[in-house]
Amino acid sequence: MSIVARHDLHFLVHRLSRGFPLSDMEASAISHLPIMLKHVEAGADILREGDPASEACIVLEGLVCRYEIVAEGGRQIQAYHIPGDIPDLAGLHLQTLEHNICALRPSIVAMVSHRALHILIAEHPQIGARLWRETAIDAAVAHAWVSNIGRRTARARMAHFLCEMLARYQALDLASDTIPCIITQLELGDSQGMSVVHVNRVLKSLKRAGLIEMRGKNIRIRDQVALQFAGDFDPSYLHLSEAVH
Amino acid sequence: MSIVARHDLHFLVHRLSRGFPLSDMEASAISHLPIMLKHVEAGADILREGDPASEACIVLEGLVCRYEIVAEGGRQIQAYHIPGDIPDLAGLHLQTLEHNICALRPSIVAMVSHRALHILIAEHPQIGARLWRETAIDAAVAHAWVSNIGRRTARARMAHFLCEMLARYQALDLASDTIPCIITQLELGDSQGMSVVHVNRVLKSLKRAGLIEMRGKNIRIRDQVALQFAGDFDPSYLHLSEAVH
């Protein structure tokens, strides 16, 4: 853990620039945010439910998720966060958050104080708008998950989810046809509302149909179009490339 | 439909004031937003998926929902909106929205142009922060729905949902123990990810247990504490009353 002023926030800058580039001044203001790097091991919590929020974390490397424990010990993973994401951005305007954030794989995150963010936003309203947009996208993705879990069969649901993850990594140029992080079947089940056993069945079915294959522990999408069809997937809700108005 | 400058936005002002009151100037700036009233009949769409967004709607009266049609004709209701809510606030920062908004009951909404909102926010940054907070709460509620639909049994899920609706109406002083709007069993099913038939079974079970009862077409919660227990419900995710920082 160390204080750094010029570490790599480029995935964040990239995200916020989607649609319409930030000015050099704005990009540089972001890069110069006072951050504290934190190396988190797999399975470790970064933020606990109910913690009073005074800083936010930006994912730089690895895989982070937001989850909640519901009655009877079940864990529901509500969102996955990849480099450039700010899992707890909502905390900037809420007293406490009702979910936990943890690293699923060894990860590196940058902690930024809310104070610094508020100053940044006050000086650069445009950055505020872009961050607000991130909050809106977060909500849009969550709503898409509601539809996915509520109305689709397990197979379509899994296909939809895999399309989402691949598309997000592709937008960062971190993937072409293989989801570059490892997600265990237990994690897949905990996020898609199904049991591990059924995850296995569904993956098998997608493999048999030639839509995906396993590459070591990673998932390779063999036929993205067919998988999108199977999952009734339309990437627009991710707002990966639209202009700002 | 008529242009009015002083209609009743008091539920909105109330929402935005939660935790810490707005200044008189701010409250009055909101009340003087140039709005266009729209009376919408039950079942009518207010906004269609993919419409380029240039205005937002504020619910004044009635019941509005956000929904999406998934493959094979199923409808998933992603959120219910009651007076004071802005169902399409996210559109302020996104090009297009991926969902539809429709009135479930005869409703009155106020349409505000994004231009007017941008001006309001520029002149009153505090209002911008409060609106941003609304976006964050919207996301928090959606995440709670993911947990609800993903991990809870139909019975607990329904209990949780009823608690949510009641709590939201109570926060507006529009309810004590009865959810003041009518929600049909079909709508309940489409939002909770279950069939009408099963909605009926579950409601019956909650009735038999003395947790709820029907009052005409409305649902009365007979034992709020027990219902919260049955639904593993904790209202904090709704952020109904917390202070702003």
Place this chain on the structure above:
DNA sequence: AGATGACCTTAACGCAGGTTAGCCTCATTG
């Protein structure tokens, strides 16, 4: 090299909840 533990895989069994279908009630309308 054997032990340990995390994860994957498959089979067998059972149930929560979907589907289909039919009837009932009540409000609205001509």
Place this chain on the structure above:
DNA sequence: CAATGAGGCTAACCTGCGTTAAGGTCATCT
């Protein structure tokens, strides 16, 4: 007041998926 239609209710049947259990692979540790 008869006709229509929206919504509620219930029964019978069936299936997608959960549960339990057991064995397999692989990496890591001693």
